[in-house]
Amino acid sequence: MKSQTTMTQRPMRWLAALAAATALVACGGGGGGGGDTGAAPGTLRVAITDAPSCGYDSIFVTVEKVRVHQSPNAGDAESGWSDLTLSPPRRMDLLSLTNGVLEELGSMPLAAGHYSQVRLVLAENSSTAAFANAAQVTGGALVDLKTPSAQQSGLKLQAHFNIASGQLADMVLDFDACKSVVKAGNSGQYILKPVVTVVPRLTTAIQGYVSTSLTAGATTVSAQQNGVIVRSTAPDTSGKFSIPYLDPGSYTLVVTSDGRSTAVVTSIPVATLTGVTTVNGTATAIAPPVSAMAAVTGAVAATTASGSGTTTVPVTDASVRALQGLAGGPAIQVAAQGVDSVLGTYSLRLPVGAPVKAAYATSAALAFTADTAAAGKYTLETQAPGRATLSKPADISSGSAATVNFSY
Numbered sequence: 001m002k003s004q005t006t007m008t009q010r011p012m013r014w015l016a017a018l019a020a021a022t023a024l025v026a027c028g029g030g031g032g033g034g035g036d037t038g039a040a041p042g043t044l045r046v047a048i049t050d051a052p053s054c055g056y057d058s059i060f061v062t063v064e065k066v067r068v069h070q071s072p073n074a075g076d077a078e079s080g081w082s083d084l085t086l087s088p089p090r091r092m093d094l095l096s097l098t099n100g101v102l103e104e105l106g107s108m109p110l111a112a113g114h115y116s117q118v119r120l121v122l123a124e125n126s127s128t129a130a131f132a133n134a135a136q137v138t139g140g141a142l143v144d145l146k147t148p149s150a151q152q153s154g155l156k157l158q159a160h161f162n163i164a165s166g167q168l169a170d171m172v173l174d175f176d177a178c179k180s181v182v183k184a185g186n187s188g189q190y191i192l193k194p195v196v197t198v199v200p201r202l203t204t205a206i207q208g209y210v211s212t213s214l215t216a217g218a219t220t221v222s223a224q225q226n227g228v229i230v231r232s233t234a235p236d237t238s239g240k241f242s243i244p245y246l247d248p249g250s251y252t253l254v255v256t257s258d259g260r261s262t263a264v265v266t267s268i269p270v271a272t273l274t275g276v277t278t279v280n281g282t283a284t285a286i287a288p289p290v291s292a293m294a295a296v297t298g299a300v301a302a303t304t305a306s307g308s309g310t311t312t313v314p315v316t317d318a319s320v321r322a323l324q325g326l327a328g329g330p331a332i333q334v335a336a337q338g339v340d341s342v343l344g345t346y347s348l349r350l351p352v353g354a355p356v357k358a359a360y361a362t363s364a365a366l367a368f369t370a371d372t373a374a375a376g377k378y379t380l381e382t383q384a385p386g387r388a389t390l391s392k393p394a395d396i397s398s399g400s401a402a403t404v405n406f407s408y
Contacts, residue, residue, distance in 0.1 A: 042163040044068065045107040046084055047201070049245075050094040050175045052220050052234035054337075055138055059145075059177045061192070062091040062123040062132040066105060066173070067154055072116040076153035084108045089123045091132060094177045098233045100205065100244040102172065112165040118198055119154030120173060122147055135181050135190050138217065145181065145192035159198035170201035172245055174231065178336070179319065185342030193317075193338065199231075204270050205244040208279030210255055211287035212239045218258035223251040223268075227323050227331035239285050246270045253279060253360075254332050255286050261353040262334055263288040263368065264326065268360045284365045291353030294396040296322065299345045300382050302408040314344025315408060318384035322348050322394070325379070326357055326371050334378065352376045352399050382406045 046066050065085040067076075074080060084106055092103050123132045125144050133145040163169055179195040206223055214235070221241040222232035230251065235241040253265040263286050270277055280286065300318040303310050321336035332355075335348045354375035356368040376397030383389050387408055394402045 040165045041109040041111050042165055042167045042169060043107050044084075044110050044161075044163060044169050044171060045201075046105045046171050046173065047102040048092070048097065048105060048173045048175060049100070049102050050097040050177050051229075051232045052095070052098055052178065054178045054218075054220075056095065056135050056177070056181065057138050057217075058134075058136040058142070059094045059181060060091055060131060060134045061094060061145075061175075061194075062089045062129065063105065063120065064089045064123045065121045065154075067119040067121065068110070068115050068159075069117040069119075070113060070115050072158075074117060076119070082108060082110055089129075089132075094175050097175070099236055099240070100233070100242040105173075107168075110163045112163050114160070114162050116160055118157040118159040118171075118173075120157060120194065120196060121154035122192075122194075133192055135192075143188070143190055145190050146184070147192045147194075155194050155196065157196055157198050161198075161200070172199050172201050173197075174199050174245070179338050182338040182341045185340060187342070191341045193341070199245045202245050202247070202272070203275050204246045204248065204272060205242050205276045206246065206251060206253060206268055206270060206279060207240070207242040207276055208253075209239045209282050209285040210235050210241060210257075211285045212237070213287060214239075214257040215259060220256050222254045222256075222333070224254055224330075224332060225249065225251060227333055229254075229333055229336075239282070248272055252330050252332060254334070255288060256334055256351075257288060258349065259290060259293060260288040261291040261351045261370075262324065262332070262355040264332055264355055264357040265366060266330065266357065266359050279360065280366055286366070288356060289353060289370075291351040292399050293349050294352050294376070294399055295347055295349050295401045296378070296380060296394045296396065296404055297345070297347045297401065298380075298404040298406065299343065300339050300384065300406045300408075301344055302387075312407075314342070315339070315384050315387070315406075316341050316344050318344065318382050318387075318406075320346045320348065320380060320382045320406075322350055323379045323381060324355060324374055324377070326355060326374055331379075348380075350376075350378060350394075350396060352396055380404045380406075384408075 136142045174197045176195040222229045223243045251268045255263040300315040303312045319338045325331045339346045354370040354372045358366040358368040378394045381391040
C-alpha cells in the first residue's frame, strides 16, 4: 500500500530501533553480509522523493528493490549485498512526491559499519506490467519509458553512510525527474536515465510562498549554492513551497516560472538547531514580474578523425544548463535539460526580462530590485560523462531566439 509522509511528520531520528526491523517483513526485504557482525545490527529506513518535472503530467517508476554494500566497487554478483525487496514491486508517480512528500519504501536490518554503495533496481515494462515505467507529456498520452540503465543489476548511486549498532539511519533517494526523462529523436519514445542522489533525512528546510498567479505546473523553486541546485520543488495550489533535507549552510533561493522573470533571494541560513527557515508568508508571496520568453536551442556533438576526414556524432549523454550571473553575485541556474538521446539536441525556454533579487531578512519583507544589466544574458554550459565542461554565452535580450551549439 502506498505510504506518503511529509518531512514535518517524519523528522530524522537516530535512536534505538531494533524493533523497527520487523517492518522489513512487510516490505519483503532481505539482509546480507558486511558490516561488524560482532555488534548488534542497526536499521536502515529508505524513502524516495522527487524534484519537479518539466513538461509532464505524470512520471511513473516501479521499484523492485534497493541494494546496499560496504564496498563502492562491489559487483552485482559479489557477496556482501543487503537487499530491501518490495513485494510486490512499488509503482509510484514521482510528480506527486514534491514539497517534502515521501514514498516510504521500508526498512531492513544492517550490520553496523560504513556503507558506500546503493543500487536502485526498477522493474521492467512487460506484458504483465504495462507502463511499469511511463511518462505522460503534458496534454499527451501515457508512453512507456525505456530503462536501459536501471534494470537488472540496478542504478549505481554514490552514497556514504554509517549504520550504528541498535540505531536507525534514515535515507532519502532524491529523484530528479526533469533530468531523468529524455526524448529519443523523432521516434515518439522516451528514455528513462535516472538522476538520483542519496541524502539523509534531515529536519532542516526552507519554506515560504509564491504567488498563486504563477503558471501551475511550470513553476520551480530551488535552493542553490554557487550556481548548483542542491534541491528543488514545485509549489502547491496555495503557493506554498518546502525544500527539505538541506545540509546546514547558506543558500540562494531561485524561483522560475514560465512567462515570468527569475526571482532570487540570497543568503538564506539553514541550521540544524533552527530546523525550518521561513522566507515569507502568504501576504508577501513572491510574484516575479511578467516577462517575455525566448528559446535557446542547439546540439552537442563530438568530432573525431576518421581516415583522411572527420566524423561528427551527437553526444547523447550530455546535459545543458543555463546560468545567469547577477550583479554582485551569485550566479544562478535558471534552466537545465538532458539532450535528446538520439539527436543530442536541446531547447531551453528562458526569460528575456531582468531577474529580480532580494536579500533574506528575518524581520523585514523581501525587497526585490531588478538587475537590468543581466536581462536576457546567459551562459550555456554542457557536461557529459568523461568529457570536459564547455560553456558559451547566449544573449536573448532583444527577445529573439538564439542558437548555441557545442562541439568536442
